[in-house]
Amino acid sequence: MMKKTLSYLALILFSLLFIAPLFWAITTALKSPQELYLFPPKWIPSVFRFSNFADAWNIQPFNLFLKNTLIVTVLSTLGQLVSCTLVAYGFARFEFKGRNLLFLIVLATMMIPWEVTMIPQYMEFNYLGWINTLKPLIVPSWFGSAYFIFLLRQFIMTLPRELDEAATIDGASKLTVLMRVIVPLMGPSLILVAVFQMMNCWNDYLGPLIFLNDQTKYTLTLGLSQFKGMYGVDMQSIMAITCLISIPPLAIFFFAQRYIVGGIASTGIKG
Amino acid sequence: MAQTYLHPAREQSAALKALKKRRRGGAAPYLFIFPWIFGFLVFTLGPLLFSLVISFFDWPIVGKVTFIGLGNYVEMFTDDPLFWKSLMVTLKFAVLFVPLNIVVALGLAMLLNQKVRGSAIFRTAFYLPSVISGVALAMIWSWVYSGDYGILNYFLSVFGIQGPDWLNDTNWSLVAMVVASLWGQGSMMLIFLAGLKGIPKDLYESASIDGSGKLRQFVSVTVPMITPTILFNLITSIIAAFQQLTLALLLTGGGPMKATYFYAMYMYENAFKYFKMGYSAANAWFMFLIVLTLTFLVFKSSEAWVFYEGEMKRGPQKKPKPAKGGRA
């Protein structure tokens, strides 16, 4: 009993530690301008100004930013799921010349710092006429990312081969096997990939910063950073928007976490 | 990660050999992995090689481009104190951050791995900082760390401790950055949690029958069973430590007195503040090589300390095998 209590105490203590930032973001968002900079800080604002959220949202076209972010997130996540499944299956279930070398390269690409390829990529996208469109943020994810390919491959490899073999003997094509036998079993790990990809997309800052110019193309994080100018920071709006745009990923995480934990467990990262 | 190497070897020795022929699907495998090959060539290899080319040039963003051979690399190693300074800062950061990150993430995962009510809520709470945008996180940390007006020193003063001006103190700023970075350990904790959940209960049972205490169980069961997860997290932590940029950029700007001037920031400033694209590309390539080497060394060492479940699980029940991964 004693031990249980101790566990709960630790859990609650750490939770508070991790929740504190969001708590402060929320109270800051709710304060009146006069209370923002008081010291010692006021933890609970004397008046809750809920209108601050709407004000911050309407200072800039955040509905538009939300739409752009949704387009990028949905399309790139779908693309990521399809391409990574195909590629992971290819690596997991076939023997072919150069497979090990190619897979090693897949892993090595995880270590390339983004700064190395950023400038040439910018030039390339510019050549294609993609600068100031959402395409640089979407299209590359249609060709798989190393981390997810690796994750899914590990998962497929834990599935018994006999399943494929049986279907193959029945005369099904490889693609059919993948679609009808493997994919239905991949549920948790696909959810895992989808959630991680959505989080990445949703919070991506450097990509949109470099590739987008026009405010009508901006994503949420870029809109958020617009409150931080060269000569001043609108802290209150930043906190209000931060609270609002953190809700969807948090909600998704909350509901998907069961699968995520299960998903990682079954991919066999752990061996 | 090491399993990558493990499986091909295993497969070849397995009875599955007979089916191998059928699995060689001619062009089919290449069709499946084609998306990646295409993406790799266009979005990774192309730009990568181009940046290698750039690194041999004096390539200002405005003005004339001149070929200077190894000039950038020579300048970097022989004539740029900031290069060494930022490299040292990053190494220091990595030495502090990587082990701490693993300990914290593992500790939290173990807390969550107990049978407790509301674990979904606790999990979400621990993961929370990972979904907050970097711009806001930096602001929150500045509010925590401020010397006279910060919340951390406010708490310390309650206990009669006068805290330093964390971010403006050359002795403390890097430590402050490490702590701030630990906040974002959410995904690592999840991966550990999954690893812990994968440990068969019977291992603990037999250990407790043998009379091992909790600590002994942790050392002899938990740790060995999750070494592959540790390996994975170790490598991703190292990569993260070397690529650490956002927080420095938004919180300290590399100061005070370059105490948090990370290598990634040095590279970034060379490109975007001083517009020395060629030089920055050379910096970037050097960093790529360092990370590649470190990762390789970690992999190499993992032969000695990573144990694979396949062997471990069967270990106590069937005949013992050398607890070591085969390698292609």
Next chain:
Amino acid sequence: MKKQVSLIVLAAALMMSLSACGGSGGKAETAGQGGGSGSEKTLRFATWDTGDALKIEQDIAKKFEESHPGTKVQVEAYADGFDQKLAAGFGAANPPDVMYMWDFPTYHQSLEPLDSYADKDKDLNIDDFYKGLFNYGKIDGTLYGIPAGFTTRVVYYNKKLFDEAGVPYPKDGWTWPEFQEMAGKLTDKSKKQYGFGVRAENDTYDLQGFVWSNGSSFISPDGKTIDGYMNSKDTAAAIQMFGDMLKNGSAVLTGGKGQQSGDDIFKAGKIAMWESGIWPLESFRQAGVDVGTVEMPAFPGKPVKGVLAESALSIAKDSKQKDLAWEFIKFYVSDASIKMRVADLPVRQSVVNELKKDQDPLYKPYYTMLERSDNTPAFLLNPKWNEVNRQLSAAVESVMHGSNAQDVLNQAVKDSERYMK
């Protein structure tokens, strides 16, 4: 089989949606680059402003669209990422047509010289601009930018804190010793209240005002020598003064880039005096601070000098529609537009006179300081200043952390000599 079909349908749908957004994006692009090809011309205008200032700029752009049918002005707000975005744009030969600019030494090679435009265009009415503003947009005598707004730097003070300490408000013509004495009286450690705030990371550009006021400068007037200037006794003394105030506790060190800034601490009512341009004035009022402004103090027996921060407008060399860009710039610095821009100070004397800005006690010090801003900043004098400044900034920072100014400046000069050849 059903699943496979649905996958193919899904993939096809993805492809289509992509090419759809590709299509529209592509069109916008050609319009943006080609200029006259379509029925509507798009002019790209990049700014670093955010918030209210950005709103105003968008309004001006809308007014321009109204008076120029068939033209669309795409306002690109780069905010904090201004330099990265601009660098990437120039690097890929895809820059905005018109952009805000202040760092002419770095960018001038990519900018369109504007002398010929300004000379033949009488509507611009150059004589109405404050004298000296044009000098900041010139490199080697060639004009690259038209001033659109500017600010000088003044001392802000919190009236409430002065009243509480029984210290009379500072007046124009005061001196640094008086300033330091006041700062001491206004400091109350127990309340974490300080007389003044010193930035941990100063922009050396801003410090030039103090250095000039003490009769020195960072670089010789011909831009060829730093030894004896950057490390002169008077330069060191001006910088050492701030280091000393930190040491004796009458000033507090305020955060670097992303940290709790002096602006924030001033808003919290914890520093009595703060030195800055016009940017934070509005936010001080919003935070409810009873704020006053006063010109910079003088070093005894020496004239006060000020430094200007100017926002100018420039045209990219690679722009395909320079005439339209010029039209926009002209519109942007016209009386009507300047009146709309309230976030910094008007560049035209006629507007200032009409609005009686220089009569307002809160605004007057900025104009007093403008009259005192006739020195040429170092970055306009030497093309390698960026490199020298790296050393100088590090030296200044270490003074704020307790080093002796003379020593570190001597070292900085030594380390910079190789860039001076």
